[in-house]
Amino acid sequence: MIVGVSFLSMLAIGMPIAFALATLALIYILVSGNTVMLQSYSQQLYGGLENYGLIALPLFILLGEFMNAGGIGRRLMALALALLGRVRGGLAYVNLGANMMMASILGSTVAQITIMSRLAVPEMERAGYPRDVSMAIAAAGGLLAPIIPPSMLFIIFGVIAQIPIGDLFIAGVIPGFLIFIAFLGVIAWLGHRHDFPTTESMSMRERLKAVADALPAAAIPVIIVGSILGGLATPTESAAIASLAAVAIGLFVYREMRLIDIPKAFLNAAASSASVLFLIAAAQVFSWVITFENLPAMVAAAMQGMTQSPIVFLLMLNVLLLFLGxxxxxxxxxxxxxxxxxxxxxxxxxxxPFHFGVVVCLNLTLGLLTPPVGTGLFVASLMGNVRPERLAVLLVPFFLAVLVVLLLLVVFPVLSTGLIGG
Structure with missing residues (x-):
């Protein structure tokens, strides 16, 4: 009770969520009387960042800054619009489509939200879309990252469960597309509710010009995808290579970037990275405290004797996972x-096990956009300068759409096992 009241009080006075989580862990330790945990507190805070994969995060943030400064992002969006045609809320669909493409590259929700907040949201805002709605769409698109292969969560699950990760990737293909289709429906509904602008019709000459103008910009995703799939670079290394390419294109091809923009991009990326990384570290400390209490193991023992139905078991597990997330x-x-x-x-x-893995990973991704921890939610809030409670409200339709897909997966296992012959 004291811990819950403390957390709500900290949020009420406007304390940043990262500081609130780190402070909450301290309060819990003191209230529980287990002061021995204080000796490991700073180590756990640092340990939350002791992960090689996190190096990719600041590099992708920097890539987003360079793409913005060099006019690359605007030309890619223009290309997508030229191919899309006259549609209400065209940029919103482009935002989601770009998210799906990035999901197949990054496999990380946080990295995806950060780069899309720099790439798509400014273009949507300039076109007349509400900033909060634009950021919500970009954040919701981040839910595709842990499901559409390659997926960091699938890799971790495969290692723990000792099952082929390649087959697990295949199991995530249909669920990923189902979420994408469900999100298209949500965007169509949001378009009518918020009166999204309609993309203007373009002549064939204008379309060809947009395609030609975007060809150098299109080299950026090609570099990222090609270097990773070709085995030439890791995602972290591909982000560094793509950042160099973005600078070269912005300076010498489009000539919209100036030398003075480069240190400014580094400063912006450093500030954004520091905020996001500290948030991740604070979330890790809070997670460590919860882990120390061994709560999931106790709940699992209680669930074992409650039902004999696999579907009921999965439904009960989903409720637990939603809370845990x-x-x-x-x-x-x-x-x-x-x-x-x-x-x-x-x-x-x-x-x-593949069906179980997809259900668990999809469920836990929802926690990225739900308070009180909700790393993805608060990253989106930081990157988009939108209050987290406003984003949480706008994300409810996307949350419900994922829940529908999750229920379909529980009832129809073939949606996850069909492609691998399970």
């Missing part, structure tokens, strides 16, 4: 949940 990040939650629940799911209820 609200208070911890997906990766720590995955490390917590899989060793506890996977043997129960496969051994007692006969659930396919």
């Amino acid at each position: 609200m208070i911890t990040d997906p990766i720590p939650a995955l490390i917590l949940v899989v060793p506890v629940f996977l043997p129960v799911a496969t051994g007692i209820y006969g659930i396919d």
Whole structure:
């Protein structure tokens, strides 16, 4: 009770969420009387950032800054609009489509939200879209990253469960497209509710000009995808290479970037990265406190004797995971949940491990956009300068759309196992 009241009080006075989470962990330690944990507090705070994969985050933020400064992002959006034609809310669909493309490259929700907030949101705002709605669409698109292969969550699940990661990637293809289609419907509804502008019709000459003008800009995603799929670079290295290419294109091809813009882009990227990384570190400390209490293991033991139905078990598990996702990040939650629940799911209820993996990973991704932890939600708030509670309200339709897909997966396992012959 004291912990909950403290957290709500900190949010009420406007304390940044990162400081609130770090302070909340301290309060919990003191209230529980387990002061031995204080000795490991600073180590856990630092340990939240001791991950090689996080190096990609500031590099992709920097790439977004360079793409904005060099006019690359605007030309890619113009290309997408030229191919799309006259449609109400065209830029919103382009935003989601770009998110899907980036999801197949990055596999990280936080990195995806940061780069799309720099790439798509400014273009939508200039076209007359509300900034908060634009940021909500970009944040919702980030939910595709942990599901559409390659996926960081799938890799971690495959390692823990000791199942082929390639097959797990295949299992995520249909669920990823189902979420994409559901989001298209949500955007169509938002378009009518918020009166999205209609994209103007273009002549064939204008379309060809847009295509020709965007060809150098299109080299950026080609570099990222090609270097990763070709085995020439890791996602982190590809972000660095693409950043150099973006500078060259902005300076010498489009000539919209000036030398003075380069240090400014570094400063902006450093400031954004610092905010996001500290948020991740604070979330890790809070997750560590929850992990220390061993709550999931106790709940699993109670669930075992409650039902014999695989569907009921998965529905109950989803409720637990939704709650767990609200208070911890997906990766720590995955490390917590899989060793506890996977043997129960496969051994007692006969659930396919690939089906189980997709359901668990999809469920935990929702936690990225739900308070009180909601790393993706607060990253989007920071990057878009939109209050998190406003974003949370706008994300409700997307949240419900994912829940519908999640229920379909629970009832129809073939949606995840069909492509791998499960």
